[in-house]
Amino acid sequence: MELTDIQHKKGVTPREGDGLIVVDMQNDFMPGGALAVDNGDTIVPGINNLMKRFNEQNLPVIFTQDWHTENHKSFASAHEGKEPNDPHEEPGIGPVLWPDHCVQGSEGAEFHPDLKTAYAQAIIRKGYNQNRDSYSGFLENDHKTETGLDGYLQSRDISRIFVCGLALDYCVFFTAADGAGKGYEVQYITDLTMPVGSPEDSVSNALETMQEKGVEFVKSDAIIFDKNSKVKAV
């Protein structure tokens, strides 16, 4: 399955109770970065535009930020004789190993310089536990340790989330899938994400799994803001 096989919603109007989650728009995932996603930087203007519109409606924007320790277990360099993209499965790590990326405090862990970070009302960091990765913005890869995002959204009375960012087949996918698993209505914005594409079936697996979980797919130009429904500022 590819993105072209996905049925998209014709239109969706943001409303009170919605939030926009922007996943891992960090230098290391951009062209030239340590774990570069092809064309990852091309979605920055579209995300900026969408964040602006959420902001104008007083709807929250939340970032996630991959935030690893040095020698994190998800890095190939932490395993003797292993290379980035080598298959590797152990609890909380895998299915592949990565180059060193998004190390806490490094330039690679910073957000893309053109990303308008001022729009974010909260930033959820993840992947800081040495022996466990966190693809999802909600749960670490043991599928039970919370990052705090769910609590944040609940306390803000958010019931529907729009997700975008990097990468389609990893962190955005797992954020969307876990969000659906936790009972959120999930709108996956397919033109504001780009895939890693490793292993070969990662994109089709991601799309099929999201469909099974009831995630809905929408393009950014089908997100139609109703000027009359502006949520009042407190």
Ligand SMILES: [Zn+2]
């Ligand atoms: Zn990572």
